[in-house]
Amino acid sequence: MKGECTIALLAQKWAIARRNSVLALRDLRAISTQYDTEECEQALKEYRDIIREDFDDAEEYKDARDEAWDEFVECLEGLAGEEEEEARAIRKRLR
DSSP states (O other), X not given: OTTOOXXXXXXXXXXXXXXXXXXXXHHHHXXXXXXXXHHHHHHHHHHHTXXXXXXXXXXXXXXXXXXXXXXXXXXXXXXXXXXXXXXXXXXXXXX
């Protein structure tokens, strides 16, 4: 993973780790001084706001949570792409 960007590592982590919105939010806040994490925080909030009582059955609830978590990870992946573009631009300027 040498040379990979910080956010790319976070995206990989949360794509495979056990879902934990509290720890994920902590990770977002840790990078929020360097990156605009507002969209990712919103995606995570949407995940956290899904409650069982809003669904007819457990399968629908699970599907909604899965989809919301995937959207959070996709948001991180998008942010990682921006971070990589920024890193490339910096490397180019340093040449």
